[in-house]
Amino acid sequence: MGRRRKTAGEGDLIAGTLDMLILRTLQAGPAHGLFIAQSIERRSDDVLLVEQGSLYPALHRLEERGWIAAYWGTSESNRRARFYRLTPRGRKQLRAEASRWESLVQAVGRVMRPAE
Amino acid sequence: MWRPLSRRRRERERDEEMRAHLALYEEELTARGRSPEEARREARVRFGNRRARLEEIDAMTRLPLLDALSRDLRYAIRVLRRTPVFTATAVLTLALAIGANTAVFSLADTVLFTPPPYPEPERLAFVVARVEGPGGLDEQLSHDTVTWEAVRDQVPSLDAAVYFGGVSGVNLNVGDRAAFVEQQRVSAGYFRVLGLGPAIGREFTPAEDVPGGPAVAILSHRVWQREFGGDAAILGRAIRLRGEPYEVVGVMPAAFDETGEVDVWTPLRPSRSGEGGSANFQIVGRLGPGVSWDQAQEELRRAGAGVLRNRGVLEEEGRFGHLAAAPMVDVLAEGNREPIAMLGAASMVVLLIAAVNIAALLLGRGAGRSKEIATRMALGCGKRAVVRQLMVESLVLGLAGGALGVLVARVGLSGLQHVAGTTFELWADAAIDGRVLLVTGGLVLVTSVLFGLVPALQASRLQPQRALADGGARGVAGGRRRWPGRALVLAEVALGVALLVVTGLLVRTFVNLRGLEPGFDPAGSVRGLANGSLQELRAMPGVRAAAVSLQAPYTRLLNWSYRFAGEDAERGTMVNASYVSDQFFQTYGIPVHRGRAIDATDGPQSAPVVVVNEAFVRAFSADRPAIGRRVQLSGADREIVGVVGNVQQLDSGISFEGRVDGPLIAMPIVYLPVSQAPASLLNAVHTWFRPVWAVRPQATGATAGAIAQAIARVDPMLPVGAEEAVAAMISRATAGERLMMTLVGVLAGAAVLLAVIGLHGVVAHAVSTRTREFAIRLALGASVPATVGGVAATGLAVAAAGAGMGVLLSLWAVGLVRGLLWSVGEYDPATYASVVALFLVVAAAASAIPALRIARLDPAKTLRN
Numbered sequence: 010m011g012r013r014r015k016t017a018g019e020g021d022l023i024a025g026t027l028d029m030l031i032l033r034t035l036q037a038g039p040a041h042g043l044f045i046a047q048s049i050e051r052r053s054d055d056v057l058l059v060e061q062g063s064l065y066p067a068l069h070r071l072e073e074r075g076w077i078a079a080y081w082g083t084s085e086s087n088r089r090a091r092f093y094r095l096t097p098r099g100r101k102q103l104r105a106e107a108s109r110w111e112s113l114v115q116a117v118g119r120v121m122r123p124a125e
Numbered sequence: 126m127w128r129p130l131s132r133r134r135r136e137r138e139r140d141e142e143m144r145a146h147l148a149l150y151e152e153e154l155t156a157r158g159r160s161p162e163e164a165r166r167e168a169r170v171r172f173g174n175r176r177a178r179l180e181e182i183d184a185m186t187r188l189p190l191l192d193a194l195s196r197d198l199r200y201a202i203r204v205l206r207r208t209p210v211f212t213a214t215a216v217l218t219l220a221l222a223i224g225a226n227t228a229v230f231s232l233a234d235t236v237l238f239t240p241p242p243y244p245e246p247e248r249l250a251f252v253v254a255r256v257e258g259p260g261g262l263d264e265q266l267s268h269d270t271v272t273w274e275a276v277r278d279q280v281p282s283l284d285a286a287v288y289f290g291g292v293s294g295v296n297l298n299v300g301d302r303a304a305f306v307e308q309q310r311v312s313a314g315y316f317r318v319l320g321l322g323p324a325i326g327r328e329f330t331p332a333e334d335v336p337g338g339p340a341v342a343i344l345s346h347r348v349w350q351r352e353f354g355g356d357a358a359i360l361g362r363a364i365r366l367r368g369e370p371y372e373v374v375g376v377m378p379a380a381f382d383e384t385g386e387v388d389v390w391t392p393l394r395p396s397r398s399g400e401g402g403s404a405n406f407q408i409v410g411r412l413g414p415g416v417s418w419d420q421a422q423e424e425l426r427r428a429g430a431g432v433l434r435n436r437g438v439l440e441e442e443g444r445f446g447h448l449a450a451a452p453m454v455d456v457l458a459e460g461n462r463e464p465i466a467m468l469g470a471a472s473m474v475v476l477l478i479a480a481v482n483i484a485a486l487l488l489g490r491g492a493g494r495s496k497e498i499a500t501r502m503a504l505g506c507g508k509r510a511v512v513r514q515l516m517v518e519s520l521v522l523g524l525a526g527g528a529l530g531v532l533v534a535r536v537g538l539s540g541l542q543h544v545a546g547t548t549f550e551l552w553a554d555a556a557i558d559g560r561v562l563l564v565t566g567g568l569v570l571v572t573s574v575l576f577g578l579v580p581a582l583q584a585s586r587l588q589p590q591r592a593l594a595d596g597g598a599r600g601v602a603g604g605r606r607r608w609p610g611r612a613l614v615l616a617e618v619a620l621g622v623a624l625l626v627v628t629g630l631l632v633r634t635f636v637n638l639r640g641l642e643p644g645f646d647p648a649g650s651v652r653g654l655a656n657g658s659l660q661e662l663r664a665m666p667g668v669r670a671a672a673v674s675l676q677a678p679y680t681r682l683l684n685w686s687y688r689f690a691g692e693d694a695e696r697g698t699m700v701n702a703s704y705v706s707d708q709f710f711q712t713y714g715i716p717v718h719r720g721r722a723i724d725a726t727d728g729p730q731s732a733p734v735v736v737v738n739e740a741f742v743r744a745f746s747a748d749r750p751a752i753g754r755r756v757q758l759s760g761a762d763r764e765i766v767g768v769v770g771n772v773q774q775l776d777s778g779i780s781f782e783g784r785v786d787g788p789l790i791a792m793p794i795v796y797l798p799v800s801q802a803p804a805s806l807l808n809a810v811h812t813w814f815r816p817v818w819a820v821r822p823q824a825t826g827a828t829a830g831a832i833a834q835a836i837a838r839v840d841p842m843l844p845v846g847a848e849e850a851v852a853a854m855i856s857r858a859t860a861g862e863r864l865m866m867t868l869v870g871v872l873a874g875a876a877v878l879l880a881v882i883g884l885h886g887v888v889a890h891a892v893s894t895r896t897r898e899f900a901i902r903l904a905l906g907a908s909v910p911a912t913v914g915g916v917a918a919t920g921l922a923v924a925a926a927g928a929g930m931g932v933l934l935s936l937w938a939v940g941l942v943r944g945l946l947w948s949v950g951e952y953d954p955a956t957y958a959s960v961v962a963l964f965l966v967v968a969a970a971a972s973a974i975p976a977l978r979i980a981r982l983d984p985a986k987t988l989r990n
Contacts, residue, residue, distance in 0.1 A: 012202065023551050037637045040150075041145075041146070042142065043149050043150055050433070060148065060171070060172070061150070061171050061957065062172045062173035062175055062177075062178040063171065063173060063178065065139065065142070065143060065178050065182060066178060066181045066182050066185065069139070069182045070183060070185065086147055086149070086152060086153075088149050088152070089145055090145050090146070090149060091138075093144045
């Protein structure tokens with residue numbers, strides 16, 4: 010048996026960051042997959058280029074954990090699309106991950122600061 | 126969570142969602158001015174591999190381990206079906222071992238863990254007198270009336286009742302019909318305490334339960350159906366018990382029938398004199414609501430302080446005693462505990478050996494499968510996956526063996542119940558229920574892990590390259606790989622030897638018991654329970670002698686106290702006593718050593734006499750001739766006129782000089798003529814014991830039915846109880862020992878068989894894997910006998926080492942069965958030596974048979990192949 014493929018996006022994004030980014034995007038309101046992907050790209054000034062398909066395993070995982078909920082709806086162009094919204098637990102999780110990320114960034118920043 | 130149905134649905138939904146994503150993106154790109162083809166291509170590129178994402182999600186929704194396990198399971202079944210002989214051997218071995226265990230466990234479950242059929246049985250207890258003394262702790266169940274009154278009046282925590290512990294057979298007459306039934310005497314409130322009252326009518330009132338109270342009786346459901354046809358108008362009916370009129374006041378429910386053999390209850394009427402003057406009653410109590418056992422124990426202790434002093438137990442050599450409550454559940458299970466534990470241990474050993482055997486089989490097969498496993502490992506299968514796969518195979522074997530084992534257990538259990546017959550009545554209730562199946566399931570799991578782990582771990586240490594290059598069948602001597610197999614077989618030989626030693630000791634115990642000099646001639650004499658006339662019996666054609674006595678050899682006799690006349694002893698000495706008619710010694714064939722037997726001249730008017738046995742003389746009159754001495758017994762001075770040989774009796778619990786503990790003992794006995802026994806004595810003892818009629822025929826077998834016929838002629842209304850040959854009586858007295866010996870023997874036989882199979886397997890395996898090596902050796906000029914001997918020696922060495930370990934194991938194990946042995950030392954060298962010798966002979970045969978295959982080897986042919 011072949012070994013299981015690694016989660017896509019792990020190579021591009023720091024592990025676990027994608028989940029946080031999705032949660033952050035949904036903080037503004039419900040959105041479908043394409044919107045989430047484009048929003049991450051746009052807000053990162055196209056630095057974080059997400060392979061769009063890799064969103065879906067992540068969305069599935071977040072849904073299983075109860076951090077987001079999904080429903081079928083209609084897009085701006087009147088197409089059927091699956092929308093995701095943040096659950097109260099997801100909101101809490103986002104806060105926790107944001108602060109963890111903040112301290113991580115600061116820690117890395119301190120290490121990378123030129124020696125005095 | 127694993128939800129295959131919703132999984133499929135979700136998969137479709139994901140697919141739909143991703144397609145919608147692509148469509149939306151294409152639309153957006155087209156709107157930005159791309160051509161449809163460009164938009165389509167770009168959308169695909171930016172999205173990535175849709176199928177891969179679906180698979181990824183799918184992988185997340187299922188439990189990877191479970192998935193792998195179901196794959197392993199299918200593979201295991203395929204593999205096992207490819208080797209039907211191995212599979213069948215393993216499954217059958219396991220089925221037998223698990224079957225034996227399940228059967229024994231269901232017995233243990235019934236006997237040890239199933240409570241009596243009363244409501245809240247855990248609140249019931251017997252009151253016991255715990256007497257501590259130099260001889261250790263003695264727990265007495267029987268009490269006198271003074272003790273009973275103290276418990277009744279001073280222990281408010283217990284709702285207590287008193288009853289006579291034994292039952293006695295009596296004649297029940299209804300109208301013109303007669304039946305032989307078992308009677309028990311119980312106090313008022315007895316059924317209330319147990320929690321199961323009469324279904325019709327009422328139980329005895331305190332007013333009825335006094336000396337001289339009205340003659341009332343309660344019937345069992347069984348006898349009500351059988352003798353009265355379930356007549357609803359039973360209350361107030363007149364019946365006769367032992368010839369005296371009684372009035373029926375109640376009928377017990379059918380559920381009570383299973384508690385015992387009693388068919389008629391009458392009031393106990395306890396008084397401080399007579400039987401109530403000494404410890405003849407048992408006390409049962411139910412803990413009151415909201416009261417703790419500690420409280421009841423404390424009250425009992427306080428109540429006992431006053432009364433035990435009057436009981437005489439404290440007079441003896443500084444003994445100290447107190448009353449206590451012993452849970453009924455524990456007391457009832459006593460006596461069964463040791464045999465069941467013994468059987469359980471023995472069948473555990475068999476299970477262990479079976480597991481070891483299968484492990485050895487798997488190990489041997491593992492060597493044959495090394496190529497397959499190496500291939501799988503070379504193809505990227507991890508070690509853990511290999512171990513898991515092999516463990517699943519073991520589990521499949523275990524489950525198949527377990528399922529078949531339950532069938533074996535059902536057959537085995539009915540077989541055991543058949544063998545046990547009436548010796549262990551509780552066994553009859555044993556059944557294979559849910560709890561038993563649960564334990565079987567546990568056994569299967571443990572066994573599977575046990576026999577699967579070692580070979581699986583060994584297989585995982587395989588080095589693929591070497592195994593593949595090796596070609597499988599070119600093993601040579603000295604491989605380290607063979608050691609686990611040998612160690613397993615060594616272990617099973619050790620276990621088998623230990624079990625065989627225990628069996629050997631049990632066999633010797635039984636042989637010793639059966640070899641006991643009965644002290645009389647059992648051949649041909651018949652005893653029966655009857656109220657007949659000796660004259661009628663003796664007038665029967667073919668009857669040489671007939672006698673009646675209180676109880677008989679190989680039963681328990683009455684304890685009675687006597688003292689030598691003129692001796693200034695404070696208290697009497699306890700001996701066994703029996704009254705006998707003339708011709709008693711002649712009928713049973715008990716030899717008269719000195720003086721004379723009791724004969725027809727000993728009547729109510731002649732001088733009071735007794736006859737004693739050799740055990741009596743040895744214990745109490747060793748220093749001077751017993752004949753001519755006078756003993757005070759039952760209120761009269763009686764002269765010892767004869768000394769007879771000893772007979773074996775069941776232990777009645779008295780201590781005397783020269784006593785040898787055991788199930789059967791030559792007790793010191795005083796025989797007095799039935800014609801000289803005072804009526805008060807007869808009345809008292811007949812509430813406990815039965816007169817036994819015995820007949821010695823002219824020729825063997827001539828008197829079948831003789832007693833019944835004679836009695837029918839005298840009085841057709843007197844029923845005859847069981848008639849049985851004295852020889853059958855003897856075998857019943859040793860039935861418990863024979864049962865244990867048989868059961869443990871069967872298990873030991875199975876253990877030895879399995880161990881020998883294992884031994885055979887080790888040698889056969891060595892021969893088959895080293896065929897090439899042997900061929901080369903033979904081709905190079907090695908002699909056939911030396912080669913064969915060398916291989917067989919391996920088996921023998923394992924057997925010898927295992928036997929040695931087995932002996933060490935036995936030295937420890939016999940300590941556990943000490944209580945079941947009699948008249949044979951736990952370390953009896955003869956038993957050990959013969960077991961080891963037997964084992965080595967069998968082991969030699971088991972090793973030689975496969976080794977001899979080398980002799981038929983054709984070196985040239987083998988090497989060419």
